[in-house]
Amino acid sequence: MSSQPTLVTENLVKHFRAGGNATVHAVNGVSFSISPGETLGMVGESGSGKSTIGRTVLRLLSPTAGRILFQGRDISTLPERQCRSLRAEMQMVFQDPWSALNPRLRARALIEEPLLLHSGLGRAERRDKVEALAARVRLGSALLERFPSELSGGQLQRVCIARAIATEPKLIVLDEPTSSLDLSVRAGILELLHELKQETGAAMLFISHDLGTLRLISDRIVVLYLGSVVESGPTRAIFERPEHPYTQALMSAHLPADPTVALSRHVLKGEIPSPINLPPGCGFASRCPLAIERCRAAMPPLAPVPGDNHHAACIRIAEGANRIPA
Numbered sequence: 001m002s003s004q005p006t007l008v009t010e011n012l013v014k015h016f017r018a019g020g021n022a023t024v025h026a027v028n029g030v031s032f033s034i035s036p037g038e039t040l041g042m043v044g045e046s047g048s049g050k051s052t053i054g055r056t057v058l059r060l061l062s063p064t065a066g067r068i069l070f071q072g073r074d075i076s077t078l079p080e081r082q083c084r085s086l087r088a089e090m091q092m093v094f095q096d097p098w099s100a101l102n103p104r105l106r107a108r109a110l111i112e113e114p115l116l117l118h119s120g121l122g123r124a125e126r127r128d129k130v131e132a133l134a135a136r137v138r139l140g141s142a143l144l145e146r147f148p149s150e151l152s153g154g155q156l157q158r159v160c161i162a163r164a165i166a167t168e169p170k171l172i173v174l175d176e177p178t179s180s181l182d183l184s185v186r187a188g189i190l191e192l193l194h195e196l197k198q199e200t201g202a203a204m205l206f207i208s209h210d211l212g213t214l215r216l217i218s219d220r221i222v223v224l225y226l227g228s229v230v231e232s233g234p235t236r237a238i239f240e241r242p243e244h245p246y247t248q249a250l251m252s253a254h255l256p257a258d259p260t261v262a263l264s265r266h267v268l269k270g271e272i273p274s275p276i277n278l279p280p281g282c283g284f285a286s287r288c289p290l291a292i293e294r295c296r297a298a299m300p301p302l303a304p305v306p307g308d309n310h311h312a313a314c315i316r317i318a319e320g321a322n323r324i325p326a
């Protein structure tokens with residue numbers, strides 16, 4: 001892997017103003033990096049700030065604080081106009097392909113659109129490239145003449161993926177790209193993304209609320225809770241030795257029912273707290289079966305745990321008291 005990461009965030013913060021004087025603390029100091037060819041999985045429950053992070057690193061939103069480095073260049077405060085010139089190099093695939101695509105354009109025109117905007121290719125070259133892209137995402141060429149309403153969810157997501165790779169971007173953010181699809185279709189899309197990751201050498205940020213989905217495609221995983229990273233590490237380490245109680249709980253929710261698995265399957269009781277009134281200490285303390293008074297006092301730092309490049313933010317790890325009992 002190249003020495004310069006494609007994407008780096010440093011203490012990324014994104015707040016939204018809600019009604020009155022309330023502030024939504026959607027993202028609260030998130031740092032990570034993604035190298036060329038690497039896929040970083042980002043997991044967390046609904047409302048944990050995943051989409052906000054995805055949109056902010058692509059500068060579809062402006063960060064409240066912190067830095068975003070794209071190929072070494074600080075883009076955190078880049079004016080809107082200049083952000084547009086970055087679009088060809090940074091692409092996004094959304095959860096819902098139905099609303100991501102103009103219903104009045106045929107698949108052919110939809111895939112051609114980014115080439116028209118960003119490539120400078122002539123008409124014949126664009127036609128060839130659209131055909132090649134369709135073949136690449138395994139969309140039969142007859143389907144290119146169809147409108148979105150005439151395509152299935154999986155076929156539409158293939159159109160979206162073809163659009164995303166058309167300009168050979170260096171970074172692709174995939175925001176729950178398989179969540180809206182039928183189970184039978186998901187595996188095919190994941191397989192395609194896995195191939196593209198190897199072929200394109202693009203850095204990918206793959207967002208999902210489901211750890212199982214990320215297992216297949218991610219090199220590393222970041223676990224998000226209430227807009228903060230509670231654990232990060234190589235995919236294998238996250239699955240084999242989840243350290244943070246929240247990661248353990250997510251894991252038990254994803255594993256098939258298995259009486260030998262020494263984890264409660266109902267660990268995650270209660271709601272994720274409101275990001276409007278953030279609790280002072282660990283955000284997970286209100287739902288954590290292992291929480292002690294000290295957990296509510298101050299936010300635990302993300303600290304190294306044994307293993308390569310594995311970090312977790314739980315003060316109970318030091319005492320060896322971070323394992324959720326069966």
Ligand SMILES: Nc1ncnc2c1ncn2[C@@H]1O[C@H](COP(=O)(O)OP(=O)(O)O)[C@@H](O)[C@H]1O
Nearest residue numbers: 016024026045046047048049050051052053275
């Ligand atoms: N434009 C917005 N204005 C106000 N609050 C927002 C906005 N976008 C997201 N939020 C809030 O920020 C938090 C994180 O949202 P989001 O990033 O969509 O989470 P996720 O993708 O993990 O479900 C949520 O509480 C959500 O309601």
Ligand SMILES: [Mg+2]
Nearest residue numbers: 050051052175
């Ligand atoms: Mg989301």
